[in-house]
Amino acid sequence: MSTSARTTTIHLIGPYDLREVALMGFGHRDESSFDGVMRLAFCTDALDSQVGVEVRQKDDSLELLVHGDGDLDAIAAQVARVVSADHDGDAWASVCASDPVLARVHSAAPGFRPSNFYSPYEAAIWATLSARRSRQQGIGLRQRLSRAHGAVFELAGRSEAALPLPEQLLALDAVPGLPADRIPRLHAIARAALDGQLDVTRFADMDPAEAMLDVQRLPGIGPFYSALIVIRACGFPDALPVFEEHTKAAVRALYELDHDPDDAELTAIAETWRPFRTWAAVSLRAVGSRLLS
Template identity: 30%
Template sequence: MRMIDTPETLATALDALVEADPALAPLRAAVGPVSPRRRPPGFGGLCAIVIGQQVSTASAAAIWTRFSARFDPPAPGPILEASDEDLRACGFSAAKIRTVRAIAEAALGGRLPLDALGDMAADEAHALLCSVKGVGPWTADVYLLFCLGHPDAFPAGDLALQEAARLGFGLAIRPGPADLAALAERWRPLRGAAATLLWAYYRVTRGRDVAPPGDRDRLGAGG
């Protein structure tokens, strides 16, 4: 299972996808060359995704700056030792404090082997991440795709992916998570490459025809 972590590996994956599903060819032609979006892996990378949920890009950047300065580098032990006041001072909400503490406990206890997730099948890695209280399906798949370059991670709950599928395939309505996940089954084991293509298609089309969906938590990956 080859990670999608360079423009070359992504291009190879997209070639295979278009050959298997020619319906993707117009989308690829519309976006031109696509580069994978990468974030640092590990505990800090997962915390950064949690930080970015349901806040503006500027707010997420400010929180991350304070957080990474206070915990340099972010690691499970110091997070568990820190007080709630320390984390609130960084800009964390009560819910995000609970989530990063749960991630830290799972990582230290061996229930969340962050270093091994990239070697697992996407569904297995996804299930492990979602077993941590506060980590939802979107967070899990975005971590697998952006931080690890997992070739088969697919955040079906992302509204930008849903809107791109509506536009790209001429659907009457935007597919929901279950419908998009069912559609993506034909792209296994390269659903991650398909997600990257759909995000790129969303970016090039939303200025013309798309009224951007309003759930910023689900648009953070593709916006």
């Protein structure tokens, strides 16, 4: 592993607030405060190394300090996907302006963008670790697995651990606190990743619905987790998981409906959100709650 850190920059288009992204609270991320640095530790998309990245915002750019080996441009592209810095924020603002509810949400947090999983591989592991347990328990399991079998980085005065690479995951026969029947599921994820079945580029060439069905071939992965793996790990900005109950609840409250919208009604309402239906759904849940409190 490289002992020297490297720097690179991601240029931003449109309003962006790294603090909003860092404090969103998604998957294993559960920060309660922000000191100006978003700390990321992950397996690269190439699945050949782990890296730690310090992300800082300076005006209309994100400055990255990268610890570990791997193609720097590819790592920057992966970070951009994770923090939703890979799309046009001005275009997103225009979409919000065309919908009165989204306009209120965007006004409350102009720089908010979704925080995503590091990769489909890591999202699938999270699905296996967190299924049928509280989110906090899942976070604890992931941290123990990463620190014991992954890679630990010192990032801006704090240690952060990345998950094991697929080969490292295949070598495990037990994880403290994880039921024994989950180990074969983790091994299946590792083999699928090594076979290229969880590549972001592969899913990008598929229709999201088709990709979600494809992911459900993994043991223990149903519709809910397949949506997280495909939509929220690949960073697709315009996919609408109509079965997401939290989205329906947010739409009911913010659009002042007297009922929970069914799939067809949610789809119809979301037409005005194109081409940012994912961002809209996440914003309604994450930021919309501030308008209701």
